[in-house]
Amino acid sequence: MNYPKKVRLVEVGPRDGLQNEAKPVSVEAKVALIDALTAAGHSAVEAGSFVSPKWVPQMANTDRVMAEIKRKPGVGYPVLVPNKQGMNGAVEAHCEEIAIFTAASEAFCRKNTNCSIDESFERFAPVLEAAQKHGMKVRGYVSTVIACPYDGKVAPAKVAEVSERLFRMGCYEVSLGDTTGVGTPAECVTMIDAVAARVPREKLAAHFHDTYGQSLANIMAVMERGIAVFDTSVAGLGGCPYAKGASGNVGTEDVLYLLNGLGIDHGVDIDAVARAGRAICAELGREPASKVAQALKAKAA
Numbered sequence: 001m002n003y004p005k006k007v008r009l010v011e012v013g014p015r016d017g018l019q020n021e022a023k024p025v026s027v028e029a030k031v032a033l034i035d036a037l038t039a040a041g042h043s044a045v046e047a048g049s050f051v052s053p054k055w056v057p058q059m060a061n062t063d064r065v066m067a068e069i070k071r072k073p074g075v076g077y078p079v080l081v082p083n084k085q086g087m088n089g090a091v092e093a094h095c096e097e098i099a100i101f102t103a104a105s106e107a108f109c110r111k112n113t114n115c116s117i118d119e120s121f122e123r124f125a126p127v128l129e130a131a132q133k134h135g136m137k138v139r140g141y142v143s144t145v146i147a148c149p150y151d152g153k154v155a156p157a158k159v160a161e162v163s164e165r166l167f168r169m170g171c172y173e174v175s176l177g178d179t180t181g182v183g184t185p186a187e188c189v190t191m192i193d194a195v196a197a198r199v200p201r202e203k204l205a206a207h208f209h210d211t212y213g214q215s216l217a218n219i220m221a222v223m224e225r226g227i228a229v230f231d232t233s234v235a236g237l238g239g240c241p242y243a244k245g246a247s248g249n250v251g252t253e254d255v256l257y258l259l260n261g262l263g264i265d266h267g268v269d270i271d272a273v274a275r276a277g278r279a280i281c282a283e284l285g286r287e288p289a290s291k292v293a294q295a296l297k298a299k300a301a
């Protein structure tokens with residue numbers, strides 16, 4: 001097997017994990033979660049979004065979260081920014097990294113951000129300009145890289161085209177999102193290879209949701225194709241407000257357990273992540289979705 005020796009995880013639980021939860025989560029609980037995930041050894045923790053509070057109410061307190069977290073040197077705390085207005089919020093909150101997001105399918109892009117794919121890039125232009133001015137790093141997301149909940153199957157060539165636009169625009173990394181978690185390993189490899197023909201492989205990350213239980217198999221398949229950055233969510237929290245039925249991101253604990261078994265370096269303490277997961281699940285009044293988190297919870301009881 002040709003796996004990377006080292007993998008970098010981007011913990012997206014505080015943003016992707018929480019954005020779909022109906023119960024409002026306090027600033028204090030979000031700050032405690034982000035600080036605990038940082039202390040667990042993560043080098044990137046996505047901390048929130050500067051989007052419309054009418055569209056995604058759960059992210060409305062991101063400015064206060066950014067003001068209160070203990071920012072550890074060397075750790076990235078990206079926030080989602082869809083447009084200039086969101087960028088103004090990120091600048092005011094002294095964010096050092098943002099993530100811009102679009103999709104490979106027109107229907108999802110419109111449902112998610114109320115604009116076409118081309119229009120999303122028009123919105124990004126002033127955002128990138130401001131990011132350069134303020135010395136902020138910019139990550140890019142492409143949603144619906146396998147299928148769209150409205151338009152069906154998505155062509156790998158379209159994913160490659162959108163990814164290349166983000167990369168050429170100045171994103172240091174492009175994260176490829178199987179938003180609804182429908183992909184299987186063979187489809188994911190085909191998609192990754194198509195994108196890697198236009199964007200260097202080492203600039204790509206994979207963002208899998210576990211709706212159909214394929215995410216660990218997909219991670220193994222794309223690791224063999226040279227992908228070494230994965231977005232994961234503590235306790236397997238998550239879903240997308242604009243993709244009905246999509247379940248959580250692949251659980252951080254599940255991925256750490258897999259990587260530990262393969263002897264792949266990652267720098268994150270699985271028990272500390274699991275404790276952070278139990279705390280936020282208690283706050284939400286729900287059980288962890290991640291299988292490994294469930295097993296560790298039973299062991300700890």
Ligand SMILES: CC(C)(COP(=O)([O-])OP(=O)([O-])OC[C@H]1O[C@@H](n2cnc3c(N)ncnc32)[C@H](O)[C@@H]1OP(=O)([O-])[O-])[C@@H](O)C(=O)NCCC(=O)NCCSC(=O)C[C@@](C)(O)CC(=O)[O-]
Pocket residue numbers: 016019049050051052053055056080082083084085086087101112113114115141142143144177178179207239240241
């Ligand atoms: C993109 C917009 C803002 C366009 O929304 P819009 O309605 O088209 O924007 P608008 O410019 O016409 O403005 C309308 C109202 O929104 C306000 N507004 C406008 N922009 C902002 C802003 N930045 N922050 C706060 N407020 C904003 C603006 O001030 C105005 O307020 P009003 O006058 O009605 O009171 C909206 O569609 C939106 O917020 N969508 C939510 C997008 C989102 O957060 N989706 C979930 C994250 S993406 C995801 O989960 C996928 C990913 C990344 O994880 C990968 C994967 O799995 O696929």
